[in-house]
Amino acid sequence: MTRAAQVTGGGDRATVWPALERLLPQVQKPARYIGGEGGRCAKAPDPALVSWLFVYPDTYEIGLPNQGLQILYEIINERPDGRADRAYAPWTDLEKLMRANNIPLFSVEHHTPAHAFDVLAFNLSAELTYTNLLNCIDLAGVPVRSRDRYGDDPLVIVGGHCTYNPEPIADFVDVVVLGDGEEPVGEITDVIAGFLSSGSSDRTGLLRELSQLDGVYVPSMYNVVYDGPRLVGIEPRFPDVPGVIRKRTVSDLADWPYPKNQLVPLTEVVHDRLSVEVFRGCTRGCRFCQAGMITRPVRERPADQIRTMVAEGLQRSGYDEVTLTSLSTADFSGVEDVVTGIMNDADGCGVGPLSVSLPSLRVDAFGVDIAAQIQRGRRTGLTFAPEAGTWRMRQVINKLISEDDLYSAVEAAYSQGWKRMKLYFLTGLPSETDEDTLGIAELGRNCVEIGRRYTNRASTTVSVGGFVPKPFTPFQWFGQNTVSELQRKINLLKDATRRAHGVNLKWHDPKATLAEGITARGDRRLGAVIEDVWRRGGTFQEWSEHFDLDLWLGAMERAGLSIEWYVYRHRTEDEVLPWDHLDAGLHKDFLWTDWMDALEEVGLPDCRWTPCYDCGACTGYGIEHVVASASPPAGGSQGTPGPRRPGTGIPVRLGASR
Amino acid sequence: MRVRVRFSKNGPIRFISHRDVARIFERALRAAGVAVAYSEGFSPRPRISFGLALSVGFESDAEYLDVVVAAPVDLEALPGRLTAALPDGLAVEAATPVAPGTLSLQQAIVCCEWEIEVLNLTEAALARSVTALLEHRHVMLERERKGKQTTVDVRPALLSLNVTGPTADGVRLAATLSTDLVTIRPDEVISLLGHDARLGRARRLKQWTMADGQRLEPLAAAALRRETTHVRDLGPPGSPAAQTAAAGR
Numbered sequence: 001m002t003r004a005a006q007v008t009g010g011g012d013r014a015t016v017w018p019a020l021e022r023l024l025p026q027v028q029k030p031a032r033y034i035g036g037e038g039g040r041c042a043k044a045p046d047p048a049l050v051s052w053l054f055v056y057p058d059t060y061e062i063g064l065p066n067q068g069l070q071i072l073y074e075i076i077n078e079r080p081d082g083r084a085d086r087a088y089a090p091w092t093d094l095e096k097l098m099r100a101n102n103i104p105l106f107s108v109e110h111h112t113p114a115h116a117f118d119v120l121a122f123n124l125s126a127e128l129t130y131t132n133l134l135n136c137i138d139l140a141g142v143p144v145r146s147r148d149r150y151g152d153d154p155l156v157i158v159g160g161h162c163t164y165n166p167e168p169i170a171d172f173v174d175v176v177v178l179g180d181g182e183e184p185v186g187e188i189t190d191v192i193a194g195f196l197s198s199g200s201s202d203r204t205g206l207l208r209e210l211s212q213l214d215g216v217y218v219p220s221m222y223n224v225v226y227d228g229p230r231l232v233g234i235e236p237r238f239p240d241v242p243g244v245i246r247k248r249t250v251s252d253l254a255d256w257p258y259p260k261n262q263l264v265p266l267t268e269v270v271h272d273r274l275s276v277e278v279f280r281g282c283t284r285g286c287r288f289c290q291a292g293m294i295t296r297p298v299r300e301r302p303a304d305q306i307r308t309m310v311a312e313g314l315q316r317s318g319y320d321e322v323t324l325t326s327l328s329t330a331d332f333s334g335v336e337d338v339v340t341g342i343m344n345d346a347d348g349c350g351v352g353p354l355s356v357s358l359p360s361l362r363v364d365a366f367g368v369d370i371a372a373q374i375q376r377g378r379r380t381g382l383t384f385a386p387e388a389g390t391w392r393m394r395q396v397i398n399k400l401i402s403e404d405d406l407y408s409a410v411e412a413a414y415s416q417g418w419k420r421m422k423l424y425f426l427t428g429l430p431s432e433t434d435e436d437t438l439g440i441a442e443l444g445r446n447c448v449e450i451g452r453r454y455t456n457r458a459s460t461t462v463s464v465g466g467f468v469p470k471p472f473t474p475f476q477w478f479g480q481n482t483v484s485e486l487q488r489k490i491n492l493l494k495d496a497t498r499r500a501h502g503v504n505l506k507w508h509d510p511k512a513t514l515a516e517g518i519t520a521r522g523d524r525r526l527g528a529v530i531e532d533v534w535r536r537g538g539t540f541q542e543w544s545e546h547f548d549l550d551l552w553l554g555a556m557e558r559a560g561l562s563i564e565w566y567v568y569r570h571r572t573e574d575e576v577l578p579w580d581h582l583d584a585g586l587h588k589d590f591l592w593t594d595w596m597d598a599l600e601e602v603g604l605p606d607c608r609w610t611p612c613y614d615c616g617a618c619t620g621y622g623i624e625h626v627v628a629s630a631s632p633p634a635g636g637s638q639g640t641p642g643p644r645r646p647g648t649g650i651p652v653r654l655g656a657s658r
Numbered sequence: 659m660r661v662r663v664r665f666s667k668n669g670p671i672r673f674i675s676h677r678d679v680a681r682i683f684e685r686a687l688r689a690a691g692v693a694v695a696y697s698e699g700f701s702p703r704p705r706i707s708f709g710l711a712l713s714v715g716f717e718s719d720a721e722y723l724d725v726v727v728a729a730p731v732d733l734e735a736l737p738g739r740l741t742a743a744l745p746d747g748l749a750v751e752a753a754t755p756v757a758p759g760t761l762s763l764q765q766a767i768v769c770c771e772w773e774i775e776v777l778n779l780t781e782a783a784l785a786r787s788v789t790a791l792l793e794h795r796h797v798m799l800e801r802e803r804k805g806k807q808t809t810v811d812v813r814p815a816l817l818s819l820n821v822t823g824p825t826a827d828g829v830r831l832a833a834t835l836s837t838d839l840v841t842i843r844p845d846e847v848i849s850l851l852g853h854d855a856r857l858g859r860a861r862r863l864k865q866w867t868m869a870d871g872q873r874l875e876p877l878a879a880a881a882l883r884r885e886t887t888h889v890r891d892l893g894p895p896g897s898p899a900a901q902t903a904a905a906g907r
Contacts, residue, residue, distance in 0.1 A: 017670075037745075268677070315689065352693070
């Protein structure tokens with residue numbers, strides 16, 4: 001990516017559209033490839049600008065709504081010295097035609113070849129997309145291993161939740177960004193702009209300079225030391241390269257009202273509505289939840305900014321539905337006022353009913369009341385996530401919802417006209433017994449029974465996923481359940497719901513859970529496995545029609561790696577974890593204590609309204625929770641409004657005793 | 659008030675589906691501040707009805723939709739306002755109020771004119787194929803409907819076929835194809851023109867309704883006063899088409 005190479009390689013910058021257009025009649029869903037979205041930025045290709053291609057390594061329908069990618073796309077395009085396009089993984093039918101016709105990965109804005117950009121920036125939200133990451137790099141005409149890239153090859157940069165353990169993909173990427181990307185993308189652009197204007201072709205020098213930026217990890221600047229299967233350490237190769245890389249955190253969301261022009265696709269995508277992020281972070285402390293741990297602390301957007309973003313976004317896009325996104329939107333401190341304000345603003349426009357949706361509901365009647373208030377237009381089913389079937393199990397995972405909470409929520413929903421509920425659960429959790437597993441079926445049956453009082457058509461979908469322990473959670477030391485154990489638990493649930501009329505059981509394939517487990521907590525040696533799976537055609541592993549566990553098992557065997565070692569064994573307190581050189585803001589001893597508390601079935605209430613547990617997320621960064629209200633929302637930080645009934649009390653361990 | 663709108667779909671946006679077009683118009687109407695009427699019920703839906711579907715990949719100068727509005731709209735300004743709210747390649751050309759009793763678009767359209775690009779055949783070869791095809795009194799076409807093979811005589815749907823000259827990559831065929839009773843799609847026409855023929859671009863130029871035995875453009879049909887119309891050629895009384903049409907009124 002030297003400027004000279006780009007200028008002389010001008011032919012590369014030409015659009016692939018004429019060639020692509022001839023192929024589109026032969027593929028499924030050609031609208032995936034034409035671009036043309038409302039809100040897109042179409043800054044023309046210009047060698048004077050630092051150019052980013054933001055790539056989502058899955059289909060257009062899944063990738064387009066991704067808010068992180070849209071935010072960074074706008075931030076780069078707003079810079080006078082930068083421009084950004086977007087690309088998505090082509091489906092297998094088009095990929096075949098592209099390879100046969102020598103068409104590289106292209107941007108949807110100008111259909112410019114991917115290798116003409118300075119940066120290929122990937123959003124990694126799911127481990128099973130790793131083989132698609134390699135495929136996209138390869139389709140771009142760029143060597144898949146970073147050590148094979150030279151002068152005019154683009155930099156491959158990754159961000160997103162998966163990058164909290166980037167070691168399995170460390171050999172394929174040049175740069176990893178940890179945490180919120182809003183600030184680092186600008187800093188990286190500055191460094192690249194300086195590099196390009198210097199006329200240098202010293203790629204290693206550029207990478208070394210980038211490694212000095214906060215929150216930026218350059219895997220090639222580190223040596224990995226092993227002792228047999230055991231990881232000994234990951235050490236910087238140079239004195240100026242940091243030994244620990246700390247995640248980046250935007251301290252005030254009010255400074256970042258993005259996306260300002262949310263993309264409005266021409267064809268149907270998975271979240272086809274306006275999205276406005278109301279806060280980032282979560283302090284409920286669910287112990288299985290990586291997102292909740294790594295995004296701390298809570299940073300709320302000011303209520304008036306939310307209203308403005310919603311009103312302007314609806315006006316511009318014509319959407320009749322807005323989602324207020326966050327990890328737990330009903331916990332937003334001003335949620336009722338914000339929702340009422342949004343509905344009033346919409347009523348003033350007179351262009352039809354507006355639906356406000358929340359990505360997941362709080363499990364109590366308060367959550368349902370909000371849902372009833374906001375779903376004036378189209379009503380969808382309601383979704384709750386109790387996550388576990390018994391109170392004991394929910395204490396272990398720190399999802400402190402009582403059965404009364406759930407049943408009052410379900411009752412409120414059926415009584416207000418909903419006929420379908422969806423309940424999300426995990427199985428394969430630490431210390432889970434068959435009683436806990438069967439509790440899932442019990443909850444499902446009881447919900448349908450409540451619904452029958454209101455409608456004969458009451459039904460409840462019980463959706464069960466296999467638990468995959470993730471880095472930077474208290475469960476990072478836990479040995480994942482085997483495929484056969486997960487299958488046995490699913491079979492228990494199948495038997496228990498077979499005759500339960502109205503209960504629809506759905507489950508995630510335990511084989512895919514294993515593949516996710518292999519990649520989630522692996523070290524750098526997993527790179528050979530991912531490349532092997534990809535070279536044998538294993539793309540789109542998130543898709544059941546393409547997922548193939550045998551590819552993964554074979555690749556592990558060929559690499560001489562043990563599933564038992566990487567997935568099934570419990571890790572020990574003293575062992576070096578592959579992400580120990582990264583800092584997600586959480587003290588390792590906080591996580592370990594929380595893991596021990598879990599095994600003792602001790603719950604830990606939300607720290608927004610209780611004393612600090614010193615997890616590290618605030619104190620280490622000199623920032624605080626940004627909440628508009630110092631008191632918990634109606635209903636308390638968890639559960640039912642009003643004083644707790646006897647017998648449902650949460651065992652509290654005081655933060656001060658720590 | 660019901661309003662009928664004519665719009666075009668050209669360029670790369672031809673690759674989006676009929677459903678996609680519907681969603682885009684719902685959004686564009688809201689963004690343009692048009693108060694669309696909604697259905698009643700648990701899940702209110704905007705009252706917009708589209709005419710014949712246009713297959714993915716085909717362009718058109720003559721697509722139609724009917725929309726019921728809850729408040730008066732300035733019909734003169736409507737095409738410009740909607741076009742401004744629509745993505746590149748979709749443009750509203752005209753709008754007119756729909757007189758009470760007008761047949762729905764689905765019921766009223768009897769045929770469409772097409773400009774079809776045929777690849778892989780010379781102009782002369784295409785002309786020979788077309789002449790030969792039209793000489794047949796019956797043209798049997800196999801179709802798969804819901805997994806079942808059926809054979810249909812599509813000859814009555816071929817109202818006219820004329821070779822009109824070369825395009826950049828092939829030969830242009832002007833076709834008028836019935837959408838009433840017996841129907842046929844442009845890609846099916848190509849399949850009848852011999853082994854080698856391939857479909858290039860296809861563009862719908864016009865859609866027609868019938869009134870007083872005359873072809874009438876759907877906006878003109880919407881503007882007609884009902885008591886003088888619906889003399890559509892319905893076939894013998896009691897035939898399926900006549901019953902459908904009667905039910906529609």
